[in-house]
Structure formats: C-alpha cells, structure tokens
Amino acid sequence: MHNDTLIEPSEGPAFAVRRPDGASEVVLICEHASKIMPKALGTMGLDEAALSGHIAWDIGAQRLAEMLSDRLDATLVSHRFSRLAYDCNRPPESPGAYPERSEIFDVPGNAGLSASDKARRADALYHPFHQAIDGVIDERLAQGRSVVLVTIHSFTPVYFGKQRDGHLGILHDDDSRLADAMLDAAASLELSQVSRNYPYGPEDGVTHTLKRHGLTRQIANVMLEVRNDLICDDTGRAIWAARIGELLNASVERLKTEEGRLHA
Incomplete structure (x- = not known):
C-alpha cells in the first residue's frame, strides 16, 4: 500500500468504547482485545494457529471486560486490532510495540521495520486508542x-514450556493503592492463587x-491478568467477572473511605 493510512475507513476506528456514559468510577481498558489484523498487513507471515493464539491477543479478555463493564456500569475502551500489528501497552519507542518475536514465534511481518513503518503503525493504532482513553478520563x-483505571488482560497457562498455576495477577507500578486493596479483599474472600505482580511485573515493561494514564494523573490504577483457560468460555468469564467485580467494588469503597484516596 502506498497511502499513509494503515487502516482502511471500512476497517476503522482503532478503538471501541462500550458504555461511554457509565456511572462507575471504574474505567476499563482492554489493550489486547482483538486478533484482527489490518488488511494492509496480511498475515504477517504467520499461520492461522499463531494468528488465533495468545501471541495475537489476550484470549477471553475482551468478553470478560464486557461482562465487567455491564456488571459495574463501567466505560470500557478496547483496541480493535491485534497486538502483533501494534502492542498498545507499549510506547512507540519500545521495540516491544512491534514484536519481531513473541514467545517461541518469529513474526516476519515485524522484522526490520523502518522508522516510517513504525510511525505509520503508531499513528494508526497507538495514538487514536490512547487519545480515546485520555478523552474519557x-x-x-x-x-x-x-x-479508577483498570486494565484487563489474560495470560497463557504454559509459557516457554513452563506451567503457570496462578489464577489472577494483580499488577501495579509505583502506585499500589488499588492493588493493595484488591489483594486484601481477595484474602478476606479466601480467593486462592491470587498474586501481586504475577505473571509479570513493572520490570517487564507491562505497565x-x-x-x-494513571500515574500521570495520580488516579488509582491496576492491571489484572487472568489465566486464559479459566475464561475461555462464557461460564468461566461470568465467574471471573463476578469475582473481579466484587474485588473492585470492595476496593474502591475502601479507597473512598480512606480520606478520598482515589487521588494521590
């Protein structure tokens, strides 16, 4: 393609907003919601199994986020294209935004991208998505x-051949207020296999x-990672939407009572 726009008008926009007038304090984000590839990028040199697998999207995360959005009456901003085209949880200067390799898979369509290739991807996929989040907040x-900012992700139960037994990871960067409250709530509800900064942490560049959106505005924020085999169908997703909804409601109420600690 010789035009400057990566996404055709019929494919756009890069993001979707659910419940834009949601009454909840919670704003939900799903960066890896979709496995759809922009037509201009074809298959990126990958087979159908790879394009449908966890390297292309967070399996189950979007439907889980939609259920949470409906349960909480929370606005949800989701990305509409595969993270292989652009990983919207990475800034444009990060090589991980255009992964040349994801877990055990090479991604030929991301090999040797020029600065203008990267800028074209960021202009089409990253900036509109994050500007939409800016607008909502x-x-x-x-x-x-x-x-309150909450991002919804899923992780694969086997990564580089190693088993991951955890169910829910509650991740944070420098602001741990919401994560602390959610971990306390999970303990009081006796939820098992819930861990802090699992299976990744800030040192992995995932925040x-x-x-x-959170630290810059000093608003409480958390990233949630659910093991994807637990949310691979609507039954599992409904269970986890209920659990996470309960954790969030309890935690937001706690932060409100602690001298309005939703803002630092």
Whole structure:
C-alpha cells in the first residue's frame, strides 16, 4: 500500500468504547482485545494457529471486560486490532510495540521495520486508542468525578514450556493503592492463587498504560491478568467477572473511605 493510512475507513476506528456514559468510577481498558489484523498487513507471515493464539491477543479478555463493564456500569475502551500489528501497552519507542518475536514465534511481518513503518503503525493504532482513553478520563476529571483505571488482560497457562498455576495477577507500578486493596479483599474472600505482580511485573515493561494514564494523573490504577483457560468460555468469564467485580467494588469503597484516596 502506498497511502499513509494503515487502516482502511471500512476497517476503522482503532478503538471501541462500550458504555461511554457509565456511572462507575471504574474505567476499563482492554489493550489486547482483538486478533484482527489490518488488511494492509496480511498475515504477517504467520499461520492461522499463531494468528488465533495468545501471541495475537489476550484470549477471553475482551468478553470478560464486557461482562465487567455491564456488571459495574463501567466505560470500557478496547483496541480493535491485534497486538502483533501494534502492542498498545507499549510506547512507540519500545521495540516491544512491534514484536519481531513473541514467545517461541518469529513474526516476519515485524522484522526490520523502518522508522516510517513504525510511525505509520503508531499513528494508526497507538495514538487514536490512547487519545480515546485520555478523552474519557479527562472529561470525567473535568466534571469533578473520581476515576479508577483498570486494565484487563489474560495470560497463557504454559509459557516457554513452563506451567503457570496462578489464577489472577494483580499488577501495579509505583502506585499500589488499588492493588493493595484488591489483594486484601481477595484474602478476606479466601480467593486462592491470587498474586501481586504475577505473571509479570513493572520490570517487564507491562505497565505503560498504567503509567501513561494513571500515574500521570495520580488516579488509582491496576492491571489484572487472568489465566486464559479459566475464561475461555462464557461460564468461566461470568465467574471471573463476578469475582473481579466484587474485588473492585470492595476496593474502591475502601479507597473512598480512606480520606478520598482515589487521588494521590
């Protein structure tokens, strides 16, 4: 393609917003919601199994996020294209935004990208998505509303051949207020296999969205990782939407009572 736009008008936009007028303080984000590849990028040199697998998207995360959105009446901003085209939880300067390799898979379509190739991807896929999040959050803050940022992800039970036994990871960067409250709530509900900064942590570069939208505005924020075999069907997703909804409700109420600690 010789035009500057990566996504054709019929394919766009790069993001979707569910419940834009949601009453909840919680704003949900799903960066890896979709396995759809922009037509201009073809198959990126990958077979159908890879394009449908966890390297292309967070399996189950979007439907889980939708169920949470409906349960909480929370606005949800989701990305509509595969993280292989652009990983929206990475800034444009990060090589991980355009992964040349994901777990055990080489991604030929991302090999040797030029600076202009990367800029074209970021302009089409990264900037519109994050500007949409900025718009949702800033409008609420301008109205004097409290905002809590929650990103929804899933992880594969086997990674580089190693088994992962955890069920739910509660991740944070420098601001641990919401994560602390959720971990306490999980303990009081006797939820097993819930861990802090699992299966990744800030040192793995996975907190970009939290930093860009949460830390900069000093709003409480957390990244949630659910093992994808637990949310591979609507029955499992409903169970986890209920659990996470309960954890979030308890945690947000706790932060509100602790001297309005939704804002640092």
